[in-house]
Amino acid sequence: xxxxxxxxxxxxxxxxxxxxxxxxxxxxxxxxxxxxxxxxxxxxxxxxxxxxxxxxxxxxxxxxxxxxxxxxxxxxxxxxxxxxxxxxxxxxxxxxxxxxxxxxxxxxxxxxxxxxxxxxxxxxxxxxxxxxxxxxxxxxxxxxxxxxxxxxxxxxxxxxxxxxxxxxxxxxxxxxxxxxxxxxxxxxxxxxxxxxxxxxxxxxxxxxxxxxxxxxxxxxxxxxxxxxx
Numbered sequence: 001x002x003x004x005x006x007x008x009x010x011x012x013x014x015x016x017x018x019x020x021x022x023x024x025x026x027x028x029x030x031x032x033x034x035x036x037x038x039x040x041x042x043x044x045x046x047x048x049x050x051x052x053x054x055x056x057x058x059x060x061x062x063x064x065x066x067x068x069x070x071x072x073x074x075x076x077x078x079x080x081x082x083x084x085x086x087x088x089x090x091x092x093x094x095x096x097x098x099x100x101x102x103x104x105x106x107x108x109x110x111x112x113x114x115x116x117x118x119x120x121x122x123x124x125x126x127x128x129x130x131x132x133x134x135x136x137x138x139x140x141x142x143x144x145x146x147x148x149x150x151x152x153x154x155x156x157x158x159x160x161x162x163x164x165x166x167x168x169x170x171x172x173x174x175x176x177x178x179x180x181x182x183x184x185x186x187x188x189x190x191x192x193x194x195x196x197x198x199x200x201x202x203x204x205x206x207x208x209x210x211x212x213x214x215x216x217x218x219x220x221x222x223x224x225x226x227x228x229x
Contacts, residue, residue, distance in 0.1 A: 034216040041149070041209040048131065048148060048202050057200035061136050064195050072195075077141060080192035082185065083152035088115060088159045095163050107166050110222040111159075118158040118214050122151045125210065134197050143198045150199045153190040153207030154214075160186055161215045 047053050081087060092115040099108040123145075131148035133139070145151070164182035168175035190208065193199040 031220075034213045034220075037209045037213040037216075041206050041213065044202055044206045044209065045129065045148075048129070048206070053200070053202040057134075057202055058136065060201045061134055061194065061197055065137060065197070067195065073140060076192040076195045079188050080141065080152060080196060083156040083189035083192075085119065085151075085155070088155055091159055091163060095166070099166065104166075104170075106222060106225060107169075110218050111162055111166065114158050114162045114215065114218040115155070117218070118155045118211065119151075121210065121214060122149065122154050122207075125149055126151070131200075131203070134200055137197050139196065139198055141196055141198065147199055148203045148206060149210055150190065150193055150203040150207035152193050153186075153199075153204045154211040156189045157186050157208055157211030158215050158218070161211070162218055165219060 044053070092111055096108040096111050099105070099111065126146040126148065129148045130146050133143055133147045160182045164178050168178050171178065186208075190204045193204055194201060
């Protein structure tokens with residue numbers, strides 16, 4: 001009887017310790033990453049407002065202009081389409097429904113919150129800064145909203161990043177290919193926006209910074225709530 005009580009107490013202590021370790025690691029690590037990216041976004045935004053990035057932004061786009069070919073134009077148009085809200089909506093709904101049917105409802109909800117939240121946050125930031133699109137050359141794709149920060153960079157990082165995180169938890173052996181593919185896709189989408197001349201480099205950098213901050217917030221909330229259950 002005494003042995004059983006000690007065994008149960010030991011298991012309870014280990015569970016509490018595991019929870020505290022995870023909570024502290026996620027809380028401290030996630031907070032540091034989120035805090036750094038928020039600071040980075042603020043720094044980029046301040047330099048944009050002061051027009052300190054204008055020379056670098058313009059010279060970078062002019063360099064990329066020399067890379068243009070008809071074939072590469074079509075490739076970049078296809079890549080940038082993967083960061084469109086419609087494409088991200090399809091990914092979110094497909095993965096969300098699959099997670100919901102597998103009874104992983106907290107993950108499905110986190111994915112939905114991440115996608116919708118990034119869309120809303122990006123819209124608010126664009127309206128706040130109201131930066132014009134680069135007028136260096138005629139755009140080959142249609143763009144209507146303001147430029148800063150890049151919605152494609154921010155939203156693709158959140159949706160594809162969170163999707164990779166959720167899938168890697170379900171298919172642990174494939175975590176390296178999953179994360180590698182997601183990172184390459186996110187970077188390719190950001191590059192396509194520069195290649196097509198619809199964003200300044202500082203727009204894309206700020207989009208990534210804001211996206212990482214929101215992504216970390218979503219992952220942190222998901223893991224802590226899941227651990228509590």
